[in-house]
Amino acid sequence: MLDIYIWFYTGCALVILGSIGTVIGPGVKDPIVRTLNTEVAAVGLSMIFLSYNHTIALLTFVASTVIMTMILLRAIVRLEEMGAKV
Amino acid sequence: MTGAEVLVPSVVSPLVVSLYKPAILVGLLTGFIGLLGIAFKKGDLTALILTDIVGFAMLIIVAAVATDLAEALVLPGLVVELAEILAISEVLMSREMRKTGKNVSLIPLPLSLDMEILETAPTFLAIILIAYGAFLSGFTGGAVAGVGILFYVLSRTIRGVPSTLWEGVAGISGVAWVLWLIGFLMFFVTPQYWLLALFLSAFGVLIKVASKVGLIGVLGREEFKREK
Numbered sequence: 001m002l003d004i005y006i007w008f009y010t011g012c013a014l015v016i017l018g019s020i021g022t023v024i025g026p027g028v029k030d031p032i033v034r035t036l037n038t039e040v041a042a043v044g045l046s047m048i049f050l051s052y053n054h055t056i057a058l059l060t061f062v063a064s065t066v067i068m069t070m071i072l073l074r075a076i077v078r079l080e081e082m083g084a085k086v
Numbered sequence: 087m088t089g090a091e092v093l094v095p096s097v098v099s100p101l102v103v104s105l106y107k108p109a110i111l112v113g114l115l116t117g118f119i120g121l122l123g124i125a126f127k128k129g130d131l132t133a134l135i136l137t138d139i140v141g142f143a144m145l146i147i148v149a150a151v152a153t154d155l156a157e158a159l160v161l162p163g164l165v166v167e168l169a170e171i172l173a174i175s176e177v178l179m180s181r182e183m184r185k186t187g188k189n190v191s192l193i194p195l196p197l198s199l200d201m202e203i204l205e206t207a208p209t210f211l212a213i214i215l216i217a218y219g220a221f222l223s224g225f226t227g228g229a230v231a232g233v234g235i236l237f238y239v240l241s242r243t244i245r246g247v248p249s250t251l252w253e254g255v256a257g258i259s260g261v262a263w264v265l266w267l268i269g270f271l272m273f274f275v276t277p278q279y280w281l282l283a284l285f286l287s288a289f290g291v292l293i294k295v296a297s298k299v300g301l302i303g304v305l306g307r308e309e310f311k312r313e314k
Contacts, residue, residue, distance in 0.1 A: 008105055008108075008109075009108075012108065012109075012112040015112060015142060015146065016112060016115060016119070018139075019116045019120055019123075019139045019143075020119055022120075022123070022135065022136065022138075022139055023119055023120070023122065023123035023139075024123075031132070031135065034132065034135050035135055038135060038138050038142075041116070041142050045145060045146060045149075048109065048146060048149055049149055049160075051105075052105075052149055052152050052156065054149060054156060054157050054160060055157075056157055056161070056225075057149070057156070057161065057164075060160070060161055060164055061160070061164060064164045064165075064167070064168050067168060068167075068168060068171055071168075071171055071172055072134065072135060072138070072171070072175070075131070075134065075178060075179060076131060078179050079131060079178065079179060082182050082186050082188050083186060083188070
């Protein structure tokens with residue numbers, strides 16, 4: 001049985017690394033890369049939820065992350081189609 | 087330190103209490119990183135994506151409360167974050183559309199809805215999903231039944247939606263909301279009828295969530311039809 005602290009602190013590290021990566025990571029000039037980098041932080045947050053046993057919250061978070069990524073990708077593609085400076 | 091510990095109820099496990107400080111620190115740090123990014127990076131789209139990170143920070147701080155209270159607070163937090171991102175993205179797009187005067191497709195994904203299953207099986211699948219959702223009841227059941235309604239509405243090939251359908255769905259949603267509120271009130275006013283209150287709440291939420299997801303289907307069908 002793995003220690004709960006391992007899950008919790010791995011989650012914390014992933015959240016911080018993912019948010020730093022989203023702000024100043026490699027290749028974030030491309031908004032799609034930036035959006036995909038938020039997924040690292042999302043996985044970290046899922047681990048934190050998991051270590052607290054927040055099952056329903058975790059389920060809803062996974063579902064809403066998918067919807068959020070779809071909204072962001074739609075906004076990016078539409079804005080690029082319009083020729084906006086992104 | 088001693089003052090803070092008095093406020094923690096004894097039902098909270100010491101493990102969770104020991105995780106409280108690091109979790110709050112990580113939440114604050116993540117929020118700080120996200121807000122710094124919004125402040126220093128230029129571009130509307132960047133700010134939109136970084137709003138996501140700030141939302142994560144909010145969720146970590148809420149999750150650090152632990153116990154069922156956190157679980158109850160995370161759900162509205164997620165909904166608020168989703169609504170926020172949707173609203174900001176719509177504002178950005180409509181502003182850009184007005185600025186450039188260009189009109190682009192509403193859903194710019196190569197999504198083709200010409201699938202065999204949408205013509206032959208929608209009624210069967212929708213009935214199974216709605217029946218299973220009604221059996222589950224509550225939030226999960228609402229989501230399952232809503233997917234059934236969404237699938238059925240999306241796959242119908244009739245053009246246009248009668249306006250009475252909108253009003254009907256809105257009315258059912260309102261009634262469900264009242265059921266939910268009455269159920270919640272009964273928990274506090276007459277706790278001996280807790281089973282009735284539980285079922286009122288569960289089915290109120292079921293109808294509420296199902297009708298909301300079904301509305302997405304109605305909206306989606308209108309958009310897809312307009313494309314063609």
